[in-house]
Amino acid sequence: MSVFSFAVTRTFSVSVQNIRPLCKLLNGGHSGTNVQDFLGRRNSSVQTRLFSSRPLNPKVPEFPTWEPVPEDQLPPPAQITADLVDKLERLALVDFRTKQGLECLEKAIRFADQLHVVDTSGVEPMDSVLEDRALFLRDDAVTEGDCAEELLQLAKNTVEEYFVAPPGNIPLPKREERAAMLKHSEL
Amino acid sequence: MCPSSVLQSNAPQHLIGVVGLEIHAQINSNTKLFSGSSVRFSAPPNSLVSFFDASLPGTLPVLNKRCVEAAVMTGLALNCSINRKSLFDRKHYFYADLPAGYQITQLRRPIAVDGVLNYSLLGGKKRNQVIRKTVCIKQIQLEQDSGKSLHDDVRSQTLIDLNRAGVGLMELVMEPEMSCGEEAAAAVRELQLILQALGTCQGNMSEGQLRVDANVSVHRPGEPLGTRTEVKNINSARYLARAIDYEIQRQIDVLQRGGTVQNETRTYDSKSGETIPMRDKEGLQDYRFMPEPNLPPLIVYEDNASLPTGIEACQAVVVQKIREGLPELPSVKRDRLVQTYGILPEHSFTLVNEDGLVEYFEAVLRATKKEPRKVIGWVTNELLGHLKLHDVSVSQSPISPPALAELLELQETGHISSSVAKQVFQEMWRSSGKTAPQIIQEQDLGLVSDAAQLHSICQKVVDSHPDEVRAQILHSYS
Numbered sequence A: 001m002s003v004f005s006f007a008v009t010r011t012f013s014v015s016v017q018n019i020r021p022l023c024k025l026l027n028g029g030h031s032g033t034n035v036q037d038f039l040g041r042r043n044s045s046v047q048t049r050l051f052s053s054r055p056l057n058p059k060v061p062e063f064p065t066w067e068p069v070p071e072d073q074l075p076p077p078a079q080i081t082a083d084l085v086d087k088l089e090r091l092a093l094v095d096f097r098t099k100q101g102l103e104c105l106e107k108a109i110r111f112a113d114q115l116h117v118v119d120t121s122g123v124e125p126m127d128s129v130l131e132d133r134a135l136f137l138r139d140d141a142v143t144e145g146d147c148a149e150e151l152l153q154l155a156k157n158t159v160e161e162y163f164v165a166p167p168g169n170i171p172l173p174k175r176e177e178r179a180a181m182l183k184h185s186e187l
Numbered sequence B: 001m002c003p004s005s006v007l008q009s010n011a012p013q014h015l016i017g018v019v020g021l022e023i024h025a026q027i028n029s030n031t032k033l034f035s036g037s038s039v040r041f042s043a044p045p046n047s048l049v050s051f052f053d054a055s056l057p058g059t060l061p062v063l064n065k066r067c068v069e070a071a072v073m074t075g076l077a078l079n080c081s082i083n084r085k086s087l088f089d090r091k092h093y094f095y096a097d098l099p100a101g102y103q104i105t106q107l108r109r110p111i112a113v114d115g116v117l118n119y120s121l122l123g124g125k126k127r128n129q130v131i132r133k134t135v136c137i138k139q140i141q142l143e144q145d146s147g148k149s150l151h152d153d154v155r156s157q158t159l160i161d162l163n164r165a166g167v168g169l170m171e172l173v174m175e176p177e178m179s180c181g182e183e184a185a186a187a188v189r190e191l192q193l194i195l196q197a198l199g200t201c202q203g204n205m206s207e208g209q210l211r212v213d214a215n216v217s218v219h220r221p222g223e224p225l226g227t228r229t230e231v232k233n234i235n236s237a238r239y240l241a242r243a244i245d246y247e248i249q250r251q252i253d254v255l256q257r258g259g260t261v262q263n264e265t266r267t268y269d270s271k272s273g274e275t276i277p278m279r280d281k282e283g284l285q286d287y288r289f290m291p292e293p294n295l296p297p298l299i300v301y302e303d304n305a306s307l308p309t310g311i312e313a314c315q316a317v318v319v320q321k322i323r324e325g326l327p328e329l330p331s332v333k334r335d336r337l338v339q340t341y342g343i344l345p346e347h348s349f350t351l352v353n354e355d356g357l358v359e360y361f362e363a364v365l366r367a368t369k370k371e372p373r374k375v376i377g378w379v380t381n382e383l384l385g386h387l388k389l390h391d392v393s394v395s396q397s398p399i400s401p402p403a404l405a406e407l408l409e410l411q412e413t414g415h416i417s418s419s420v421a422k423q424v425f426q427e428m429w430r431s432s433g434k435t436a437p438q439i440i441q442e443q444d445l446g447l448v449s450d451a452a453q454l455h456s457i458c459q460k461v462v463d464s465h466p467d468e469v470r471a472q473i474l475h476s477y478s
Helices: A002-010 A016-026 A035-042 A082-092 A099-117 A148-153 A175-185 B065-077 B181-198 B237-256 B319-324 B330-341 B345-353 B357-367 B372-389 B401-412 B418-430 B436-442 B451-464 B466-477
Strands: A162-165 B016-026 B089-092 B102-105 B112-123 B129-144 B148-152 B157-161 B168-174 B210-219 B229-234 B265-269 B274-277
Touching: A082 A099, B016 B181, B016 B237, B065 B112, B065 B129, B065 B168, B065 B181, B065 B319, B102 B129, B112 B181, B112 B345, B129 B181, B129 B345, B181 B210, B181 B237, B181 B330, B181 B345, B210 B237, B229 B237, B237 B265, B237 B274, B330 B345, B330 B357, B330 B372, B345 B357, B345 B372, B357 B372, B357 B401, B372 B401, B372 B418, B401 B418, B401 B436, B418 B436, B451 B466
Parallel strands: B229 B265
Antiparallel strands: A162 B157, B016 B168, B016 B210, B089 B102, B112 B129, B129 B168, B148 B157, B210 B229, B265 B274
């Protein structure tokens, strides 16, 4: 542990992934080498990762280039009403009505609120990193299909080459019923 | 006729219908929109399904060039502006026949916008006036079709066939500018003719190649639009008119009784002629539209000059080329028939409206010296009347064009009178295969114009009725 904390003060870019090489070292991976010597050798002007044999990619910034946005610059926190939670649960089919779940949701929204600080006036929204690529157009010739057996094998329930589904969308129980269900399950 | 077309300057403001159509036209292509599986109407269940159509993980959409060309062609025929750059989006909802849980569509920037559909109705007192109307097309977008669900209520399950899942559709959204079922049916008929002429959609409503959903509301002219309902499950143009008219009347009745119209989805029951609320539709859906991350923007090029360097020809959709390749549209055809044959616009309208009738008409003209204006009546009245009466198509007509031409020749040259000709026509229809001359001879319907023969007939009559002749002579002398 102490070696580890020492390393943190000497070099600033120790990543969590280097725990494994650390273990290797402790198990005698580098025989005949003193940990101190090892650190000393590595303490050059170029910041490198402590226990990695490869130098850092120069494109990765050496120091964090961002700071958390101060609270006063953010818009007012979003109010999460019971209706909204109900709607979100219905859309995502995920129950998160617990205290933890709601806190997590609030934190996530707050984190995303940081985007509002950026001035995007006059900038076209990007909705795909593929926006510069040409969309490939396929020729209108039959190249696939005819694999009914293979596909049907994937389903638990089939009837004469048809997939089987329930008669309709099973309606989600009403909010009150679901709250009751959750209470029971939280036991 | 639609109530809105009747002048009501002093009458109290009546409630009138407002109809907007959403039409899904299945693109006539060999393969689906985003996969290489085949498109066919009937095939063993799930045999036309690729891994992508079944939404197996790891599959990606690959756009079919033919579908893009079909959408551009349709957009041009409907006077739309083609968007150089259009985008794909995901529309999310849960249903068993939509394996991915979302449908790839074009919401934000569809391929074509702001078009116009010109259509006509036969109106007036005698239904022989061609009334021209227009409806604006808000947009045309490319989207995926869903699979088919077969409901098995006995075993309380639904059977899913994904053969149709992923087939390319063009959704045409029309502005709510129509006011009754008749207008809607006429507009859809015109659209069917246009799509069939272009070859982009076979337009068969009963086979599901053309699906029409109607958004219907009522209001008083000048006031804001009322709450609308969506009417689905309309399987033919005829039912479309009835369903819309029923829904308009139902909404008027509700309002006049002091109730309110619910914003809901209703299905049309052809047996009862009524619209019934559809279960399984929970209030307002949130489709969580998001850009389709797997597809870059779709770019179409105006002409060859605007193609980027190095692009392969098979990767470019050029609007100019498609515009030049457009076939003759129905409206142009109608005008051409009027010009060429000197027939009236309403006749031309009737000819083009019926599958195969133009070809029939022209075949008759080739076999007779009679003027087109004299032939048209036989085709649009006698022939079409019989076809409609027996619910038979032109191709199934028991009287062929040459046979009809023969009959008309006989009438033209004076062998039979007009009324007899109609009689012979009916006989030819009933006993298909018999020619006009055969029937005329069998039933001795021929006109006699030989003077000597006429003389001998008259003589025979006179000779066989001596009393009447004497009475007549006496009468004429008194």
